[in-house]
Amino acid sequence: MDWVQVVIQGALLGGLYALFAGGLSLAFGIMRMVNLAHGDFIVLSAYIGLVIVQGTGMHPLAAIPFVVAIMAAAGYLLQRGLLNRVLGDDIMPPLLVTFGFSVIVQNLLLEIFSADTRGLQTGRLLTASLSVGAGLSIGWLPLITFAASVAVIAALQLLLARTSLGLAFRATSDDRTTARLMGIDTRHIYALAMAIAMGIVAIAGILFAVRTTFDPAGGPARLIFAFEAVIIGGMGSLWGTLAGGIILGVTQAIGFAIAPGIGLLFGHLAFLLVLFARPQGLLPRTRMEG
Amino acid sequence: MSLLAVRGLEAFYGDFQALFGIELDLDAGETVAVIGANGAGKSTFLRAVTGLLPARRESILFDGGPIGGIQAHEILAMGIAMVPEGRKLFPSLSVEENLRIGAYRRRPGPWTLDRVWSLFPRLAERRRQPGTSLSGGEQQMAAIGRALMSNPRLLLCDEISLGLAPVVVRDLYRALPGIVAEGTSLLVIEQDIGQALKIADRVYCFQEGRVTLSGDPTTLTRERIAAAYFGA
Ligand SMILES: Nc1ncnc2c1ncn2[C@@H]1O[C@H](COP(=O)(O)OP(=O)(O)OP(=O)(O)O)[C@@H](O)[C@H]1O
Ligand SMILES: [Mg+2]
Numbered sequence: 001m002d003w004v005q006v007v008i009q010g011a012l013l014g015g016l017y018a019l020f021a022g023g024l025s026l027a028f029g030i031m032r033m034v035n036l037a038h039g040d041f042i043v044l045s046a047y048i049g050l051v052i053v054q055g056t057g058m059h060p061l062a063a064i065p066f067v068v069a070i071m072a073a074a075g076y077l078l079q080r081g082l083l084n085r086v087l088g089d090d091i092m093p094p095l096l097v098t099f100g101f102s103v104i105v106q107n108l109l110l111e112i113f114s115a116d117t118r119g120l121q122t123g124r125l126l127t128a129s130l131s132v133g134a135g136l137s138i139g140w141l142p143l144i145t146f147a148a149s150v151a152v153i154a155a156l157q158l159l160l161a162r163t164s165l166g167l168a169f170r171a172t173s174d175d176r177t178t179a180r181l182m183g184i185d186t187r188h189i190y191a192l193a194m195a196i197a198m199g200i201v202a203i204a205g206i207l208f209a210v211r212t213t214f215d216p217a218g219g220p221a222r223l224i225f226a227f228e229a230v231i232i233g234g235m236g237s238l239w240g241t242l243a244g245g246i247i248l249g250v251t252q253a254i255g256f257a258i259a260p261g262i263g264l265l266f267g268h269l270a271f272l273l274v275l276f277a278r279p280q281g282l283l284p285r286t287r288m289e290g
Numbered sequence: 291m292s293l294l295a296v297r298g299l300e301a302f303y304g305d306f307q308a309l310f311g312i313e314l315d316l317d318a319g320e321t322v323a324v325i326g327a328n329g330a331g332k333s334t335f336l337r338a339v340t341g342l343l344p345a346r347r348e349s350i351l352f353d354g355g356p357i358g359g360i361q362a363h364e365i366l367a368m369g370i371a372m373v374p375e376g377r378k379l380f381p382s383l384s385v386e387e388n389l390r391i392g393a394y395r396r397r398p399g400p401w402t403l404d405r406v407w408s409l410f411p412r413l414a415e416r417r418r419q420p421g422t423s424l425s426g427g428e429q430q431m432a433a434i435g436r437a438l439m440s441n442p443r444l445l446l447c448d449e450i451s452l453g454l455a456p457v458v459v460r461d462l463y464r465a466l467p468g469i470v471a472e473g474t475s476l477l478v479i480e481q482d483i484g485q486a487l488k489i490a491d492r493v494y495c496f497q498e499g500r501v502t503l504s505g506d507p508t509t510l511t512r513e514r515i516a517a518a519y520f521g522a
Binding site for chain 2: 164167168170171173174175177178179180181182183184185186
């Protein structure tokens with residue numbers, strides 16, 4: 001057993017978890033909204049990718065921009081048309097509505113695609129790896145996934161810190177009423193935040209689908225991983241979310257290496273440990289700071 | 291013609307009626323003060339004018355056009371900015387970012403970051419600090435600066451003296467005539483009437499959601515103001 005290899009693979013898997021979590025973290029940070037259908041939207045993105053790949057024959061990774069565009073548009077409309085209406089001081093209505101969406105998405109996927117597991121084939125990329133000496137090798141696909149995750153989080157951070165739109169996101173997150181007095185259309189801002197969150201979901205969905213097979217019931221497990229990454233890292237902190245994803249990935253990988261049956265359990269234990277020792281997460285930041 | 295004309299404005303919080311037929315006029319270039327005790331309805335009045343509370347469309351006219359009940363972000367774009375009660379700086383934004391967000395709609399006009407820095411030099415020294423790390427007086431300067439960054443035609447100030455030492459209040463009020471000189475009309479709301487009456491061309495006194503007195507502050511006697519204010 002080569003532990004260095006295990007930790008590296010776990011950390012790279014953590015990049016995928018951070019991508020799962022990025023949209024959840026963003027939506028929570030800006031709107032204080034928890035989207036219970038988040039995991040199902042990840043799986044839905046995988047199926048949209050499947051349809052595009054089957055229809056056009058393009059490489060799955062090349063389909064990412066299209067899936068991002070579709071999911072972002074859907075996210076904008078979903079927020080503007082529905083979720084904005086149920087957001088308020090009471091946290092229950094959005095939870096119930098998104099839970100409903102979770103059920104609907106799972107059943108629609110089941111109806112259309114059946115319960116069979118599917119996969120997105122990346123050909124040689126799936127097994128290609130980079131030898132980094134000392135007997136270590138890193139798969140290209142996990143490496144690409146990790147790089148995508150860092151790029152997404154860095155881009156979000158730049159957006160929040162440097163742009164006028166990012167300023168509006170942070171102001172709206174701080175105090176929605178006062179943001180309106182600044183001339184900010186906060187319903188539009190919320191919808192844009194959801195569009196970005198769903199764009200990240202799309203990237204996560206495709207990178208998930210090229211890594212493992214998927215089926216319509218896989219959403220809730222993805223949601224759990226996303227939750228755990230967000231909470232380990234600290235609510236609303238984007239780099240914390242990446243750190244949370246990596247910690248989750250590494251502990252899962254170590255667990256799998258000890259005995260395949262306890263990998264996921266190890267991840268949950270790490271999550272509980274952090275929750276117990278540091279309920280605010282490792283890099284807590286309750287507001288969206290730049 | 292009035293820049294702001296309020297005609298029979300009513301406002302509600304659910305079933306509770308907070309304003310009963312407010313009538314008010316403010317001409318371009320004027321400074322108007324609204325005074326009144328706790329709970330008289332002063333902030334409610336500003337919330338209705340800025341679009342945070344629903345109002346009948348024709349009950350508020352801005353530059354001749356009805357604006358009652360229009361969305362708050364559109365009202366700002368038309369040129370009405372507010373310094374809200376309690377300042378309400380954005381805690382996760384620096385002082386400079388708080389000012390920049392005031393310019394979100396990019397309304398053209400004389401007010402820029404540099405102009406605000408020269409109006410309130412103490413803010414410039416603290417531009418990188420979180421807005422909420424400032425002293426109360428500095429926070430109020432930042433809140434005024436933030437509203438100015440939208441280059442408003444009408445600036446509404448809700449109790450800018452609240453919780454501040456008298457010397458600080460005096461400094462803040464010294465800045466206001468310069469703002470009017472740049473072409474912004476001013477409506478100030480105060481409980482502490484001393485400063486407000488000094489700079490106002492006209493004063494309105496609110497009591498329990500109604501206008502109980504209005505006029506030129508130089509001709510109103512202390513007794514009449516006290517009666518209108520406290521309902522004696
Ligand atoms: N959010 C609210 N919900 C219900 N009632 C409210 C709300 N805000 C204010 N009120 C009520 O409306 C009335 C007017 O309040 P408002 O805040 O406008 O007074 P004010 O003149 O600004 O007082 P102050 O000088 O204390 O700021 C009061 O009776 C108050 O209790
Ligand atoms: Mg008030």
